[in-house]
Amino acid sequence: MKQRRIGLTGGIGTGKSTVARYLAERYGLPVLDADIYAREAVAIGSPILGAIAARYGPGAQLADGSLDRRRIGEIVFHDPAERRWLEQQIHPYVRQRFHQALETLPEDAATVVLAIPLLFEAGLTGLVSEIWVVACPLAEQVARLKARDRLSDSQIVARIASQMDLEQKVAQADVVLDNSQTPEALYAQVDQHMARG
Numbered sequence: 001m002k003q004r005r006i007g008l009t010g011g012i013g014t015g016k017s018t019v020a021r022y023l024a025e026r027y028g029l030p031v032l033d034a035d036i037y038a039r040e041a042v043a044i045g046s047p048i049l050g051a052i053a054a055r056y057g058p059g060a061q062l063a064d065g066s067l068d069r070r071r072i073g074e075i076v077f078h079d080p081a082e083r084r085w086l087e088q089q090i091h092p093y094v095r096q097r098f099h100q101a102l103e104t105l106p107e108d109a110a111t112v113v114l115a116i117p118l119l120f121e122a123g124l125t126g127l128v129s130e131i132w133v134v135a136c137p138l139a140e141q142v143a144r145l146k147a148r149d150r151l152s153d154s155q156i157v158a159r160i161a162s163q164m165d166l167e168q169k170v171a172q173a174d175v176v177l178d179n180s181q182t183p184e185a186l187y188a189q190v191d192q193h194m195a196r197g
């Protein structure tokens with residue numbers, strides 16, 4: 001039987017991780033997470049971290065040698081050309097890790113979740129058999145990000161603006177999960193789409 005591969009995406013702070021966690025806990029589904037692979041890509045000692053340090057200088061790393069995410073975030077979320085450069089370093093690694101992970105999944109995994117914030121932007125839609133977009137109004141997105149990440153308004157706006165418009169993602173979705181209400185209301189929608197099979 002063909003494996004069901006759910007590509008879970010949305011905007012930053014719209015609720016992707018909340019849905020991924022629920023799918024893992026309630027349904028026991030394996031979740032492959034692009035954020036984990038992207039972090040792995042720039043681990044201490046990695047060639048990509050080396051390239052970043054060569055481009056941005058010693059300020060790109062913290063005292064322990066790890067990537068200074070805040071510093072790099074300030075650069076790339078205000079300069080699209082630099083963001084593209086960084087993504088070109090990281091996306092091929094993430095794509096390769098997904099391929100690897102899909103190959104090594106147990107054969108009896110009928111359904112697997114691929115949590116990929118930049119599913120569309122990174123051109124990874126070919127990895128999945130259906131696309132779920134978690135959406136919420138911009139005001140909710142900003143409020144939840146503020147609470148979660150303690151970012152300033154301008155930092156949040158820059159991060160949201162760096163992604164494809166949420167409406168464009170919604171337009172390309174097979175399933176749209178409306179996360180404008182409570183988490184329970186969100187989970188009820190997930191249950192419906194899981195039942196549909």
Ligand code: ADP
Nearest residue numbers: 011012013014015016017018144148181182183
């Ligand atoms: P993403 O993974 O898309 O960036 P998260 O799932 O981390 O988003 O959600 C962003 C923040 O909003 C988290 O702190 C999460 O706990 C909170 N959150 C998610 N859904 C809701 C909701 N329906 N009501 C209130 N807070 C929510």
